[in-house]
């Protein structure tokens with residue numbers, strides 16, 4: 001066993017895939033999750049995939065004493081991956097204080113407890129949203145951050161700063177900030193995937209729910225952008241590829257390979273795909289025809305963004321390897337499996 005890792009938000013979409021990858025790399029995982037946007041049966045499915053049941057504690061990271069008890073109970077936690085956060089952009093505009101409280105206070109609690117229990121490393125879930133609309137594409141880690149378009153995006157920026165400031169203050173903490181582009185897809189077993197509450201806000205769950213008939217039609221938000229086909233461009237990254245980046249980041253921290261106490265990496269494919277190209281790829285990969293229509297732009301959308309992942313490729317030795325077709329097939333298989341299980 002390589003050591004004990006605490007994963008906050010470990011039953012969520014990216015968290016659950018990361019737990020499986022940590023386990024297969026030989027780590028022991030303690031999950032903390034309040035189940036606000038996930039379900040306890042994810043723990044069973046993680047066990048089915050990896051053959052190892054992770055430790056699970058239903059605790060809200062806002063609950064300082066509850067979190068303290070987890071550190072005290074599971075001694076020797078070596079590092080933390082902090083996923084736990086609210087992530088719906090639209091909801092954050094309607095309920096900013098909920099987002100600021102959830103996302104900022106959770107991180108503050110984690111950072112306060114780390115030195116007390118001798119935990120030196122944290123990997124933080126950040127987002128390409130910190131770049132806003134970049135002036136230069138593909139975007140590198142050195143691009144300036146732009147004023148956030150939403151309270152959600154602002155919490156990612158502020159949290160990056162909280163970590164930086166804490167390290168500068170002399171706290172014995174090493175951090176890796178992973179700026180994800182657009183994570184999509186599901187585990188090849190179809191036992192883990194994205195399960196949004198209510199009407200999906202993100203493209204892929206809306207798309208697969210439309211393809212299976214839960215939604216009537218997918219609205220494509222805008223075809224008058226300054227892009228080749230007029231729809232927005234994103235860097236869609238397979239969730240398992242993304243999960244693996246976390247394991248490498250944890251190895252790097254624990255093996256003391258970091259060149260700086262806080263390092264930042266773009267986690268993307270380096271390939272920009274438009275929304276219309278993605279729909280086309282889905283139809284080709286699955287053979288399923290999708291009902292979609294073009295509607296007006298969605299407020300707050302970035303026109304186009306994709307990663308320059310060179311730094312992660314060279315420094316971490318990490319690279320996205322899954323094809324978009326396989327990734328879209330995995331998302332579709334997950335949707336089919338949800339139907340089979342009677343969930344959606």
Ligand code: UD1
Pocket residue numbers: 087088089127128129149150153182201202203204206218219220221222232233234275298300301302
């Ligand atoms: C947003 C956030 C990102 C966050 C992610 C996860 C911003 C700028 N981006 O990404 O930080 O990590 O959500 O919650 O805040 N689309 C449609 N029809 C739909 C849904 C989406 O056409 O029904 C289009 C959107 O206009 C966009 C693309 O698909 O161009 C991707 O949208 P989405 O999946 O919501 O992700 P982002 O907005 O890129």
